[in-house]
Amino acid sequence: xxxxxWVLALFFMTLGIGIVxxxxxxxxxxxxxxxxxxxxxxSTDFIRGAGLVMAMTSALSSAPHFAKKGLANLRILAPVVxxxxxxxxxxxxxxxxxxxxxxxxxxxxxxxxGLILFVVFLVYLFSKRVxxxxxxxxxxxxxxxxxxxxxxEPSLGKVVEYKTTNLLYALPAFAGVGFIAGMFxxxxxxANVPVLNLVMGAPLKVATSTSMMIITINDAAACWVYxxxxxxxxxxxxxxxxxxxxxxxxGARIAVKSRPKSIKYLVxxxxxxxxxxxxxKGLHGLGLAPPI
Amino acid sequence: MAVVVEKEKxxxxxxxxxxxxEPMNYIFGRIMEILTIIGLIAMFVPGIIYxxxxxxxxxxxxxxxxxxxxxxxFWEKVMGVKVFGYSWFLNHLSATDxxxxxxxxxxxxxxxxxxxxxxxxxxxxxxxxxxxxxxxFLFAIFRPILMGH
Numbered sequence: 001x002x003x004x005x006w007v008l009a010l011f012f013m014t015l016g017i018g019i020v021x022x023x024x025x026x027x028x029x030x031x032x033x034x035x036x037x038x039x040x041x042x043s044t045d046f047i048r049g050a051g052l053v054m055a056m057t058s059a060l061s062s063a064p065h066f067a068k069k070g071l072a073n074l075r076i077l078a079p080v081v082x083x084x085x086x087x088x089x090x091x092x093x094x095x096x097x098x099x100x101x102x103x104x105x106x107x108x109x110x111x112x113x114g115l116i117l118f119v120v121f122l123v124y125l126f127s128k129r130v131x132x133x134x135x136x137x138x139x140x141x142x143x144x145x146x147x148x149x150x151x152x153e154p155s156l157g158k159v160v161e162y163k164t165t166n167l168l169y170a171l172p173a174f175a176g177v178g179f180i181a182g183m184f185x186x187x188x189x190x191a192n193v194p195v196l197n198l199v200m201g202a203p204l205k206v207a208t209s210t211s212m213m214i215i216t217i218n219d220a221a222a223c224w225v226y227x228x229x230x231x232x233x234x235x236x237x238x239x240x241x242x243x244x245x246x247x248x249x250x251g252a253r254i255a256v257k258s259r260p261k262s263i264k265y266l267v268x269x270x271x272x273x274x275x276x277x278x279x280x281k282g283l284h285g286l287g288l289a290p291p292i
Numbered sequence: 293m294a295v296v297v298e299k300e301k302x303x304x305x306x307x308x309x310x311x312x313x314e315p316m317n318y319i320f321g322r323i324m325e326i327l328t329i330i331g332l333i334a335m336f337v338p339g340i341i342y343x344x345x346x347x348x349x350x351x352x353x354x355x356x357x358x359x360x361x362x363x364x365x366f367w368e369k370v371m372g373v374k375v376f377g378y379s380w381f382l383n384h385l386s387a388t389d390x391x392x393x394x395x396x397x398x399x400x401x402x403x404x405x406x407x408x409x410x411x412x413x414x415x416x417x418x419x420x421x422x423x424x425x426x427x428x429f430l431f432a433i434f435r436p437i438l439m440g441h
Contacts, residue, residue, distance in 0.1 A: 003356040007343060045363040053396055060328040060402060067321030070313040074320060074410055078421040085428045089435070100364045145417055150312055159312065216324070216403045217425070221432040223400040227393070228436035230375035231363040234348070234392040235355050238339030245332070 006040065011239040014054070018247015022255040024267035026124065027215075028244045029055030029187035031271065034117050037110055038277035042236055044106040045099055048185030049226035050236045052092075052219045055187030057241050058248060059215035066209035070151040076164055076202060076210050079145060081217050083171050084178030088218040091182025092225030100229075107285030113184050114279035120190045121271050127194045133201040138165045149206065164200040173199065174214075182222035187215045315413035316422075323409045327402040335395025338388040348389030349381070377436045404429045 001009075014032060021028045033051035037044055066072035099105035142165050150161040173195045181188040189211045196207035226232055283289035346352035350370060358366050367375045378397075381390035404426065411422040 003352070006356075041360045043360055043362050043366065046359060046366075049363075053399070057328075057332070057399060060324060060331075060399060064321035064325035064328070067317045067324070068313060070317060072317065072321070074314075074316050074414070074422070075418065078418055078425060082421060082424050082428070085425065085432070089428075089432045096363065099362050106362065145421075149314075213320075217407075217429070220400045220403045221429055223396065224432045224435075227381075227396065227400070228375075228377055229363050230367050230380050232393060232396060233350075233355060233359065234339045234342055234389040235352065235359070237396065238336065238343060238392060241332075242336060242340075 007235065007239050010036070010040070010236065011243040014240045014243030015247040016243075018244040018249075019251040019254070020263055020267055022248060022251035023259050024264040025259070026267055026271075027055060027187040027189040028058050028248065029185070030117075030120055030190055031267070031274070032240065032244070033185050034113055034274035034278050035270070036240075037113060038274050038281060042233075043099075044109045045096060045226070045229070045231040046233050046236050048095060048109075048183075049223075049231040049233075050240050051185030052181075052223050052226060053232070053237050054240050054244055055181075055185075055215055056219035056223060058244060059187065059189075059212045059219065061245065061248070063209070063212040063216050066212060069209075070149060071205055071209035072213040073147075073149040073206060073210050074213070075145065075147045075149060076196065076200070076206070077213050077217070079141075079147075079167060080170060080174045081214055084174040084214065084218055085221050087175045087178035088182040088222045089225055091179040091184075092222040093182075094179075095183035095185075096225065096229050096231060104286055107282040109184070110278045110282030110285065112282075114275045114277075114282060116180060116184060116186075117271055117275035117278065121268060121275065123190055123194060124268060124271075127198070129193070129197055129204050131204050132160070132162075133197065133203065135163060135165050135201040138163055139167055142167045151206070153205075160203065162201075162203050162206060164196075164202050166199050166201065170195050170199045178218050181215070181218050182225065185222075185226075187219060189215060316410040316418065319413050320406045320410040323406040324402055327398060327405060331395050331398035331402060333395070334398050335392050339392035339395070342388035342392060345388070347387075349384040349387035350389055401433070404433075 017028045017031045029051050032054055033047060036047045063072055098108055148163045150159050153160045177188045177191040180186060192211035192214050193207045196202045196210055197204055280289055280292055284291055342348045354370050358369050361369060367373055381393040384390040407422055407426050411419055414422055
């Protein structure tokens, strides 16, 4: 293929991801990185660098709106990101070290990403979300930090106040999420939201919005690691981010009107397919599977 | 709950409801909103020019030839250098591809500046937590310069 065909293919793929992601309720990064690794000729380093910029930009575009409405809350974010940011930087360093120190490093990354994608698939398939979780007991640290918030909920016609709990249980989860985000160039909202919602008891809207805010910080920190190693090419980043930025605006408008289940299943099928392709390509790189 | 609040007006039907938002969240969001727009423009405009013209610090044709190589091998092959730090784009700001990466830098520094803004409005406990976050973020930026790898 000629170079401009790859650039156009990248633009149209991310445009499509941008449109379907909000309808399916998934983040763009979780589709971009595995699909690009499976079907494009770019190095895994440049793909992960672009994936981080893309996830960060998407989150940066929506987080301010939620913060100004009181939905994204720094009181929840600050204690968890103090831990996750370090692991996000560490993930970036180790991720680049694996591909650059081992001759077959990119195959390890592809297999690892494929396996992570299976986990993401299972999370989307089985995890339940609770709109307004009931909190019976608040842990002492959350109490001391006075983690609370409020927002106006139009569907209820009133201001909803909330608190969160189980901060100590959530911290290791956020450490893992930060590491995966940095290592594989993902946004990791798929993991943030269930932890915030089901473990810490944040209302679903607060969990989704605060997750965006967490992604801005975790992914921005990891971006510096990739930038410092030259793992960012304008040629790959610009069409990807442009595509998802335009697509997400279209997708968000469609999502407000309708969210057909068929789109969600289609996205999950694509995710599963990308996971299989990444693992297969990784195994092929190690000489353990025939070429596709 | 004693909370100092910003009042954000939100249209609900024909009425305007006052939504109470903590100042640290509000200022965090406001700074992020402005810098994101600046960062996106700074990334897209030179980036698109670079892709169309093909002229930059890294020639488009050379990038295409070696974009399948891992980052370290790519830089050795294309420029004959090892990249540790930010000089690869900071020293070539007249090139459109490097200018586009400056846009990425603005986006990647946006959460840090937003945290600075939020810290001013935060209460004592959160001033400490956000202060730690700022230090960690600064470490992420300056680590390659301080540690050399």
